[in-house]
Amino acid sequence: MPVVTAPDxxxxxxxxxxxGHPLVLLAGQANNHHWWDGVRPDFAREHLTVTLDWRGTGASDKPDEPYGTRGFAADVVAVLDDLGIERAHVYGTSMGGRVAQWVAADHPERVVALVLGCTSPGGRYGVERDDAVRKSLGQPDRRAAERALLELMYTPRWLADHPGPHRTTGDPGMPPHARRRHLRASADHDAWDALPGITAPTLVIHGTDDLLTPAANAPLLAGRIPKAATALIEGARHAYFEEFREVAGEIVLDFLADNAER
Known part of the structure; x- marks a missing residue:
């Protein structure tokens, strides 16, 4: 796999x-590019899809130093520069959606259209998961905590038909320090003041039953970004893009086609 060296x-x-036209796909917290394996072929039929392993994950370096969503956005731009891609669609989910906000805000000339999935503006206005969800993820029984995460990602019916392996529950090769750094980066995200400056056509997409990043964040983002559209997928949880692949994929591809450069 190709490697680029970031400025640091x-x-x-x-x-x-x-x-086709480039489409950057940005994964969630503590995950590598395999987050997209279940749906990437849908997008690759129409787009040149670009993913990366966040620093701390996959085959990327894993320095034990502070990470941030704004810094991750600079990493995305470094990848685009290495590929010689001047402008691309950007689709980020979960923490990847936080990073995508900074890509669009800090580098507006690089973004054709923006899709923000199952994500939050962060900061004082972002709607956080409730205490019951936090406790379920932090319980000392590791297997129980892993099961709790799966049930936040997917519906029971989908899990019964798809016993795994699952691609969206974290990079198993991450060292503990990198997991902590990712958690802090996502928790510290706050793009609220920058959102009104986003100029790219934007779609905010979310599952109605998402408790990991509550669906109440979708109208907050859409109301803050000029002329943003919203799509809610009924009954979907955090990994809406995989479980509701056909519905979500069509919504996103139609949006990108409607906002393609002519």
Missing amino acids: GVALSYQVAGR
């Missing part, structure tokens, strides 16, 4: 598949 010297692994 960190090596970042990235992946390219498909053909």
